[in-house]
Amino acid sequence: MIPVVFGFVLLVLVIATIVLFAMMAELSSRVPGREVANRWARPDEQVQLGVSPATWPPGVVRQRDKDRGIVLVLSPLCESCALVAVQLAADDGEWRDVTLLISALDEQRGLAFINEHHLGRFSWHVDEGGQWVSQNLGVNASPTALVFGQGRLREAYSFNDLPALRAELEKEGSGNKLARKEVV
Amino acid sequence: MADLIVLLAGNAAAASVLLNAGVAKLVSPVPLGRALREVLPAHRQVLDRLARSGAIGRFAGVAEVIAALGLLPATTRMPAAIATAVLGGAFAALGTAGLLRRSVKPCGCFGMASNQRLGATNIVVGLALVLLAPLNAVATAAAGSEAGYEQAIVMLTSLGALLLCLWLHRRAARNAWNLMRTIRQRGEVQ
Numbered sequence: 150m151i152p153v154v155f156g157f158v159l160l161v162l163v164i165a166t167i168v169l170f171a172m173m174a175e176l177s178s179r180v181p182g183r184e185v186a187n188r189w190a191r192p193d194e195q196v197q198l199g200v201s202p203a204t205w206p207p208g209v210v211r212q213r214d215k216d217r218g219i220v221l222v223l224s225p226l227c228e229s230c231a232l233v234a235v236q237l238a239a240d241d242g243e244w245r246d247v248t249l250l251i252s253a254l255d256e257q258r259g260l261a262f263i264n265e266h267h268l269g270r271f272s273w274h275v276d277e278g279g280q281w282v283s284q285n286l287g288v289n290a291s292p293t294a295l296v297f298g299q300g301r302l303r304e305a306y307s308f309n310d311l312p313a314l315r316a317e318l319e320k321e322g323s324g325n326k327l328a329r330k331e332v333v
Numbered sequence: 334m335a336d337l338i339v340l341l342a343g344n345a346a347a348a349s350v351l352l353n354a355g356v357a358k359l360v361s362p363v364p365l366g367r368a369l370r371e372v373l374p375a376h377r378q379v380l381d382r383l384a385r386s387g388a389i390g391r392f393a394g395v396a397e398v399i400a401a402l403g404l405l406p407a408t409t410r411m412p413a414a415i416a417t418a419v420l421g422g423a424f425a426a427l428g429t430a431g432l433l434r435r436s437v438k439p440c441g442c443f444g445m446a447s448n449q450r451l452g453a454t455n456i457v458v459g460l461a462l463v464l465l466a467p468l469n470a471v472a473t474a475a476a477g478s479e480a481g482y483e484q485a486i487v488m489l490t491s492l493g494a495l496l497l498c499l500w501l502h503r504r505a506a507r508n509a510w511n512l513m514r515t516i517r518q519r520g521e522v523q
Contacts, residue, residue: 156487160405163491163498167353170502171360174445177505178361238437267435 190308190317193293201301202285208274209281212248212297219247219318222282224291225262226253229309233292234266236311244311248272252279252291294318340472341485344410347417347465348401348486349493350458353501355397357444362390364441368451371438372430390441396420405490407482414469421462428455446501 205213212218221237221244223230237244249271253259259275262268282288286295286302294314296304308314358365366384370377383389400420403413431440431451439448442455499506 152484153487156484156491159491160487160494163495164352164356166495167356167498168360170498170505171357171444171446173505174357174502175361178445235437267437 188310188313190294190306190310190314192317193288193290193305193307195287195290196293196295196302196305197287198302198305200286202281204281204285206250206274206276206281208248208272209250211272213300216298217303218297220250220295220297221247222250222252222276222288222291222293222295223262224252224279225258227291230262230292231266232309233311234262234268237271238267240311243315245271248274250282250295251275252282254278336472337482340468341482341489343465343468344404344414345486345489345493347462348404348490349497350462351397351401351404351417351420352490352494353497354443355394355401357446357501358390358394358397358441361441361444362387362394364439364445365390365393368431368436368438368440369427372427372434372436372451374434401490405483405486410482411469414465418463418466421459421465423459424455424462425459427451428453428457428459431455443501 209220212220221233223233237249249263249268251259251262251273253262253275255277256275259277263273263275276282279289282295286305288295288305290307292308294304294306294308295302296306296318304318306314306317308317363384366380366387366389369389370380370384373380380389396416397420400413400416403409403416427440428451430436432453436451438450440451440455442449442451
């Protein structure tokens, strides 16, 4: 009888330990980590706003005539792009209308990036060597978010986190970036 | 004797897994609902409401804990083994759905302890749990005394559940260990 009682007391203690560890894990998941401070999105001052590309790659063209068409420029080579890709893969539909422009050395690497991160459900285009985005818009960095309106580049942001980008997009949502830049 | 050892090992392992999974889901019930919403899009509207309230995770957690504790007394181990097999079947089915739909959301199978998605691991663990019902049915006659079974299974389950818990939370356990060492070293210096 005594070993059975001892066994059950031990089991209760073990269950208490499991509860304790589970609560610690739950609490630590709610505390923003150190990396949160490093999540950012800010207007990209290097990109020339107001330009209207002469040619539009397939996939990107659907953003041309929207009031606010968003293109996210990602690259298989940049670490932040992989983090953004993970966020996109877990997206519930908030970013479903964006187009992904994968700036890669060749199409094969761009496709591998799409497949690796399960981004096939988004509209995407592989920009070989980043030629279109650099020659037409002067974008040489990634991740970059480009906001088009009526065929012109209205806003551009450097970012490394989608929620931070969303906050920045909502802050600058009226398209006043272009107006401000033109006035200056 | 060999039958008893196999039975004890199987039931203790299953009870350890279910205890850790069940308790973790009771503490962190929301991720499971989100993962189900992802792999079962046809039921998205219903799952949306249940996922937000954490009802799915809590229900699964209670079922797992009851099944785990049911494996311990000799008198209830057979029905508990059948319940465990049903749970195992559900895990395997959800794992298959997760694999087919390329699930990306953490399943919360062990609460916030892991970021694992519904997939191959769920299939393997689920199928292993399904085998528990035939194992208990076959070993019923040859398992020996009930008292011997109960004494051993409780100890084995306690040990197994504790080891699995420490492995699942190995980062937190390592951090706690390092913190204790630092505190002790500072105490020695002073």
